[in-house]
Amino acid sequence: MRLRPPESDFQNIRSLDLFTEIADQHFDVLMRGAYVQNFPPQIELIAEGDTCDFLHVVLSGSVDLFSSWNGRETSMATVRPVSTFILAATVKDAPYLMSARTLEKSRIVLVPSKDVRSVFDIDPGFARAVVTELAQCYRSVVKNTKDLKLRTSLERLANYILRQQRRAGGATTFELQFEKRRLASFLGMTPENLSRAFKGLQPYGVRVEGSQFVILSQSDLERFAKPNPLIDDYST
Amino acid sequence: MRLRPPESDFQNIRSLDLFTEIADQHFDVLMRGAYVQNFPPQIELIAEGDTCDFLHVVLSGSVDLFSSWNGRETSMATVRPVSTFILAATVKDAPYLMSARTLEKSRIVLVPSKDVRSVFDIDPGFARAVVTELAQCYRSVVKNTKDLKLRTSLERLANYILRQQRRAGGATTFELQFEKRRLASFLGMTPENLSRAFKGLQPYGVRVEGSQFVILSQSDLERFAKPNPLIDDYST
DNA sequence: CGCTATGTTGATCCATATCAATAAGTGTGG
DNA sequence: CCACACTTATTGATATGGATCAACATAGCG
Numbered sequence A, B: 001m002r003l004r005p006p007e008s009d010f011q012n013i014r015s016l017d018l019f020t021e022i023a024d025q026h027f028d029v030l031m032r033g034a035y036v037q038n039f040p041p042q043i044e045l046i047a048e049g050d051t052c053d054f055l056h057v058v059l060s061g062s063v064d065l066f067s068s069w070n071g072r073e074t075s076m077a078t079v080r081p082v083s084t085f086i087l088a089a090t091v092k093d094a095p096y097l098m099s100a101r102t103l104e105k106s107r108i109v110l111v112p113s114k115d116v117r118s119v120f121d122i123d124p125g126f127a128r129a130v131v132t133e134l135a136q137c138y139r140s141v142v143k144n145t146k147d148l149k150l151r152t153s154l155e156r157l158a159n160y161i162l163r164q165q166r167r168a169g170g171a172t173t174f175e176l177q178f179e180k181r182r183l184a185s186f187l188g189m190t191p192e193n194l195s196r197a198f199k200g201l202q203p204y205g206v207r208v209e210g211s212q213f214v215i216l217s218q219s220d221l222e223r224f225a226k227p228n229p230l231i232d233d234y235s236t
Numbered sequence C: 001c002g003c004t005a006t007g008t009t010g011a012t013c014c015a016t017a018t019c020a021a022t023a024a025g026t027g028t029g030g
Numbered sequence D: 001c002c003a004c005a006c007t008t009a010t011t012g013a014t015a016t017g018g019a020t021c022a023a024c025a026t027a028g029c030g
Helices: A007-014 A025-032 A088-092 A113-122 A125-150 A151-167 A180-186 A191-204 A218-225 B007-014 B025-032 B087-092 B115-124 B124-151 B153-167 B180-187 B191-204 B219-226
Strands: A035-039 A044-045 A054-060 A063-069 A072-079 A083-085 A099-102 A106-112 A173-175 A205-211 A212-215 B035-039 B042-044 B056-061 B063-069 B072-079 B083-085 B099-102 B107-113 B174-175 B206-209 B213-217
Touching: A007 A025, A007 A106, A025 A113, A025 B042, A035 A072, A044 B124, A054 A088, A054 A113, A063 B124, A072 B124, A088 A113, A088 A125, A088 B124, A106 A113, A106 B007, A113 A125, A113 B072, A113 B124, A125 A151, A125 B072, A125 B087, A125 B115, A125 B124, A151 A191, A151 A212, A151 A218, A180 A191, A191 A205, A191 A218, A212 B007, A212 B056, B007 B025, B007 B107, B025 B115, B035 B099, B056 B087, B056 B115, B072 B219, B087 B124, B115 B124, B124 B153, B153 B191, B153 B213, B180 B191, B191 B206, B191 B219
Parallel strands: none
Antiparallel strands: A035 A106, A044 A099, A054 A083, A054 A106, A063 A072, A063 A099, A173 A212, A205 A212, B035 B107, B042 B099, B056 B083, B056 B107, B063 B072, B063 B099, B174 B213, B206 B213
16 A cells, blocks of 8 residues: 655654755655655665666664675665665666565555656755765765775674664664664674674673673773774765 | 866866856866875875865775774775766765775865865856766665675676676676776675675676677676666666 | 474584795895 | 895694584474
8 A cells, every 4th residue: 555655754754864955845845746655674685686667765663775696685775764775776767686585564655766867856945955965875884895895704793783782872782773684794794703703892891692792891992893983974 | 296287187076067168167166176196006185084175086096995893894886087076975065885995096186075066056057067976976876775784795796897898888798997806895795795696697608808808609698697777777 | 282493512524724835936235 | 246134925734713514402473
């Protein structure tokens, strides 16, 4: 069942960096063509290789971006509310490079790609926002590549934990938001190896109980992880 | 010695996708503020972490983009004429995530970042080109991540060879344009491992003599490499 | 309350890194 | 133009990080 997004969703969408500078009438154009839909968990929203018909906005829930080749699969990123995904395919009008599936019950807005492109061409504020967002995405992937190529799996895990801690407001205790197997895949390792890596971080003051992470010694962990803003900072 | 770009360089720069749709007067604005410079090999042009003052355009020669962490270093990409680099840092006005050094004698144009941003704001054709270029860059890095996470080093090498072959126009014989150690670093492996990987591809009809690659059996190599447009195609 | 998926642990294997030695280029200055 | 120095490439021996296989534990979930 497809429905136009109700007024209540508008606010959430408009609050995105991508839409704050857009002219009201142009935002209306995008919303008029848009659909909102609630998906159950584990639904494949898009498949890599598909043509790109919609820009997706996650309003609630979460979405996993993943890729496959030759029978192997890897998790590329997790999208959390409120944010968009596959903007690059949208602006290039090119096939998706990644597949997407819901991790939990999720509310997703689908904005027709051609509307996005046509509004881009007439709205300078939106154009500016698109380019900023894309640059941000690009930089995130570059950081991820550096993480993968310059660090061992133990170092990646250590820095991942520190990043999550910051996202959780700096608390010494916080929850993993999804399965460990997905974390393993995202970090480029096997579930077995991840289990052992948790043990490997115990000497640096990391305790893992179920989905709960506890940092017993911030300084020990940081001394081992050597976090770097040019790899680990989300903002810049 | 810094010099304004002469007329002869203008044509080359303007032929870039990034500058084909820009208005003449706006292109002039960019060129008026720009400098052109000839660099010897092995000169570090920018260092990761530096603030981004210039968009760089390679007119001739070649440039290596690389990153470091904790005493390790990895090659991220090679930039060949005529193309730009660090566009993302330029539009975001954020620190470079990668360092750049000349691989050979190179002619580079430096366009002040703030000029790029201000022209972006007033020239829709240029804005469109910037967003297309950034989307392209983003997709390239995503493909590279898939390559790294989904393939073994031998598979990466096999597909790299096939990509280079296509760049060389499909010839069965072609030259590696730089050192093997850099290729190893780019592919995320050690030089020793690369040497052995060359041997490992012999059964699939690959011969390496010095910097020359010979593909004796296209079909065997492709059967092993399993190239995929969503990882290996440059265009989309 | 079982059933099924996820996570852990142990044993083993394999790919890749590291260390060491040698060979082959490459460039420089006499 | 050659000799020397220095970097890069190759090869061999070994070490190790991480994958795989297998068994078991645990936790969600219907």
